[in-house]
Structures are given as C-alpha cells and as structure tokens.
Amino acid sequence: MNDSNIKITFTLIDKLAEMEIALNNEMYISALTLALAIPDILGKYEVEKMQTKSGDNNMEKKGSKYRYVTWCKNNLELPPLKHVMKNNNENLKYIEETQSLYIEKIYKLRCAFLHENTTKDTDKKYSFAIIFTEGGEDNNTLSIAEFCHKIEDAAINFIKQNSELLKKENDWINIIDFNIKDDTEQTIIKRRKKYCEELGSEFYI
Structure with a gap:
C-alpha cells in the first residue's frame, strides 16, 4: 500500500x-444498482435476527430470495393500487396478490439488472412494463x-429500529484504501452527516 493512502471503514450509510x-x-444506472442491492444487505441481517429470536435454523437456508422478499415485504412502501374492490375479502386478496407481485418484480429486476444487464425477466409477468428515470x-x-x-x-427506518446494525458493521472493519486527496476524508464525512443527523448522535461513525 502507498503511504499516501488512507483507510476508511464503510457502512451502509x-x-x-x-x-x-x-x-x-442523473447517474440513474448507478443509483438503481445501489438501490437494488440494499434489500440484500438488510434482508440478510433481518433474517439472521429473526432466526436468532425464533430458534428456527432453517430460515437462513431458504436463500437470498427469501431474505430479499421478506425485507421488502416488511419494510418497503408499496405503490398505490389501481383498483379497490367493494367486497372486503376480495379487496384484501387483491392487495396481497398485487403487493406480492410487485415485490417479485423488484426481486426479478435485481437478478436481471445486477447479473444479466437487462431489465426484463424471461416471464413478462414478472417484468415492469416501463421503467422511468x-x-x-x-x-x-x-x-x-x-x-x-x-x-x-x-x-x-430499519436502521433506527436496529441500532446495533451500524455498530456491527463497524466491528467488521470493511476497509477501502483511498488515495489521499486534499479533501477525501472530509468529503466522506460530509456525505455521512445527513444520515447521522437524522438517525441521532448515537449513530455517528
């Protein structure tokens, strides 16, 4: 390593x-790439916590799709529904099916976009018809x-409810070596500031 490098521990922030x-x-490809990856990270943590709490050691074995879909279902705000049924039972069924399909589309987009450089699944049912910026x-x-x-x-919101997550990430010491520029370290700290202020002083890293 060059002596002019600094080591920065990075977290989800x-x-x-x-x-x-x-x-x-307007770097939409980069933004979407990061957005699609975040449920993977938090889903793994959420399922590990659920597994510890329940004692069900099979949760983690269900794989990345289970973690991803579970986190989205529990935490992600879903888009407004196009139709509302008059019958309550039909309405509940419609909401559940529509929301499940939306989350499935997000997961399929994650797989296609991150691993195959496309926005379409082989089954059109699980693809978004249009993707806008x-x-x-x-x-x-x-x-x-x-x-x-x-x-x-x-x-x-998830980090607020699971304050130990950032502390755990810091303990992992995820280090990247950055070539020093005049303001490299200050730039990284500045980027974090908005989130740390929103989360509270205990989250400062």
Whole structure:
C-alpha cells in the first residue's frame, strides 16, 4: 500500500449517500444498482435476527430470495393500487396478490439488472412494463428516482429500529484504501452527516 493512502471503514450509510449523489447527478444506472442491492444487505441481517429470536435454523437456508422478499415485504412502501374492490375479502386478496407481485418484480429486476444487464425477466409477468428515470409509479411501472427514495426511507427506518446494525458493521472493519486527496476524508464525512443527523448522535461513525 502507498503511504499516501488512507483507510476508511464503510457502512451502509456510505452506500445510501452515494446512491443519493448518483441520483442527484442523473447517474440513474448507478443509483438503481445501489438501490437494488440494499434489500440484500438488510434482508440478510433481518433474517439472521429473526432466526436468532425464533430458534428456527432453517430460515437462513431458504436463500437470498427469501431474505430479499421478506425485507421488502416488511419494510418497503408499496405503490398505490389501481383498483379497490367493494367486497372486503376480495379487496384484501387483491392487495396481497398485487403487493406480492410487485415485490417479485423488484426481486426479478435485481437478478436481471445486477447479473444479466437487462431489465426484463424471461416471464413478462414478472417484468415492469416501463421503467422511468423520474415520475410516479404503479404496480407495472417503476420510477428509478421514486424507488431509490423509497429504499432510502425504508433503510433509514430499519436502521433506527436496529441500532446495533451500524455498530456491527463497524466491528467488521470493511476497509477501502483511498488515495489521499486534499479533501477525501472530509468529503466522506460530509456525505455521512445527513444520515447521522437524522438517525441521532448515537449513530455517528
């Protein structure tokens, strides 16, 4: 390692900060890539915690899809529904089926976009018809900006409810060596500040 390098321990806060920077600079591919990866990270932690609490050692064995879908279902704000049935039982069934399909589409997009460089699943049922960079969304349309904001809100709320997560990440010492520039360290600290202020002083890292 060059002596002019510094070591920075990174956490999920840094990923959220860089997702926002990408979005603000209209780097939509980078923003969406980070947004789609965050449920993987938090889903793994959530399922591990659920497993410890329940004593069910089979949870972790269910794989990445189970973790991803579980976290989205428990934490992600879902788009508004197009239709509302008059019959309560039909309405509840419709809501459940529509929300499950939306989450399945998000998971399929994660697989296709991150691993195959496409936005389409082989089964059209599990693909969004349209993906916009900005604007509103529904169950068949994804807005990258809207989705990133929802992921950000869900992640912050999840961290607030699981304050030990950032402390655990710090203990892992996820280190990247950065070539020193005049303001490298201050830039990274500045990026984190918004989130640390929202989360509270105990989250300062």
